[in-house]
Amino acid sequence: MKGLRWRYTRLPSQMEDALCGEDGEEEDEEDEEEKKEAAAATVPDPEAPVEPQLTEASQVLGASEIRQLSLHLPPRVTGHPWSLAFSTSRDGFSLRRLYRQMEGCSRPVLLVLRDQEGQMFGAFSSSALRLSKGFYGTGETFLFSFAPQLKVFKWTGSNSFFVKGDWDSLMMGSGSGQFGLWLDGDLYHGRSHPCATFNNEVLARQEQFYIRDLEAWVLG
Template structure:
């Protein structure tokens, strides 16, 4: 009888303990759910760049995302459209001419025939050169469809090189991160040591639909 009474007197307590344990678990779950559901405060909005003209390549969201990866020295500077294939034609020589009076860094953006948007931020203005020039601020990017930015790896200093027949950005082992022909219409993109980038377009060889060069100064 004592054993039965002991079991009888202990059973409600055990049931209560179990019930309390379940209640505690439910409360913990509720607290966790509340913690997950709690809104995360938005970070301070960056200074949104002002464009002198509407871009035919970048949307408002693209511009905001790219601006987060630009060096601080260009923050707050307007984006001036120095060249676009829709107005100036498909000509690298014309691009160089348009850049002769520019000294600030350049954002080169393009959309290919398959609709892929990608490009490069160049730490200084585009120009003819016998060798590579630029600084570690230079990077490549691609919206595929989310923005991917490929910064300088430090492996080499093959940032930008331009001659009359082609424009090259990033290099290593005979491959270029972004390469454009003299007509700006034919292009190629390969992984390269300078930026450890992926292929920026959907395929290694691409055809340009629209290209813009923005001077950020």
């Protein structure tokens, strides 16, 4: 049939299918974007701290204080569990008992206290608390206080008077005859003064304080 030209007309259903196909492509692109965003949101932040796991509940520190302190701990203990080596509520008020609980341990220790006025403070020691003839420890050692926000007092480098343990007292930080943190043999009475080792403030509300609770956590 010469002279006749066939005209092809797209049916309505075909037009709808075509439009749906175009819309589907756009929706697929949007879905892919949403998936990418969701995947990015679920990737852990490498800068985020790893919250430590405690072998038992602390009577001194809450979850917020634990998270804040973990940010200042050396990388070598990050992500490791905290084991409660000594607690006055469990083991009584005795420095000698604390030393006995630390025997054979060489790992870092977090010492946390709450005094009779409710003030929380303490120290991180790069090694276990023990009897010693002189001061020991490394520059990882620091003092801290929640007053009420966390303040951390790191090593100044001026001296190496980190930790010293006697039968009748435990000392952390020193200079000019004063100690950053001093505890008596009964773990009941303590003192805190500014010292050259850490250039710290008084950790408690007053220079002399009385202990309500004390815990020693072994880290790593």
